[in-house]
Amino acid sequence: xxxxxxxxxxxxxxxxxxxxxxxxxxxxxxxxxxxxxxxxxxxxxxxxxxxxxxxxxxxxxxxxxxxxxxxxxxxxxxxxxxxxxxxxxxxxxxxxxxxxxxxxxxxxxxxxxxxxxxxxxxxxxxxxxxxxxxxxxxxxxxxxxxxx
Numbered sequence: 001x002x003x004x005x006x007x008x009x010x011x012x013x014x015x016x017x018x019x020x021x022x023x024x025x026x027x028x029x030x031x032x033x034x035x036x037x038x039x040x041x042x043x044x045x046x047x048x049x050x051x052x053x054x055x056x057x058x059x060x061x062x063x064x065x066x067x068x069x070x071x072x073x074x075x076x077x078x079x080x081x082x083x084x085x086x087x088x089x090x091x092x093x094x095x096x097x098x099x100x101x102x103x104x105x106x107x108x109x110x111x112x113x114x115x116x117x118x119x120x121x122x123x124x125x126x127x128x129x130x131x132x133x134x135x136x137x138x139x140x141x142x143x144x145x146x147x148x
Contacts, residue, residue, distance in 0.1 A: 002055050004060070004087060005053070005054050006052065006054075006087060007054065008049065008051055009050040009062060011042035011043070011046045013052065013059065014040045014042045016059055018039045021038075021072070024074055024076075024077060030135075031109065031111075031136075034109075044064075049064065050063070051063055051088070051091060051095070053075075053084050053088055061074055061076060061085065061088055063088045063089075063092050065104065068103065069104065069106070069107075070143075073085070073088055075088070089143075093146065096143075097146065097147070102145055103143060103145055105124075105141070106140070106142070107138050107139075107141075108138055108139045108141055110137075113139045113141075116141050120143060120144075121141035121142060121143045122144075123139055123141050126138070
């Protein structure tokens with residue numbers, strides 16, 4: 001088994017990122033509506049720094065940091081428990097530090113709240129439901145970006 005590498009995504013990987021996102025068991029059932037019709041496009045990857053976690057050429061997860069907000073973070077179901085999410089958060093915080101940010105906002109998928117808290121985020125509020133696509137309240141959190 002090879003090393004996990006985190007590298008900048010290429011626009012041509014957008015379809016693979018979309019497939020990974022839509023295959024996530026965390027977004028099945030009641031939560032499926034939020035991803036319905038959503039795709040990561042080559043233009044999105046080109047415009048917004050997106051990073052992939054890969055091992056032996058296979059994409060196991062990815063994230064996108066927009067300004068001072070984590071827009072997307074997914075780890076493939078088959079990679080759950082391998083530390084991919086933690087590695088992506090660590091990389092995201094280093095990226096935020098390089099950009100001169102002091103914090104990063106996260107509007108979380110409700111089942112991911114415990115993960116973000118374990119990774120060091122603090123809860124700052126709740127984003128109300130916005131039906132019909134988002135029928136549930138979402139936790140709002142913030143990561144403080146360590147200096148130096």
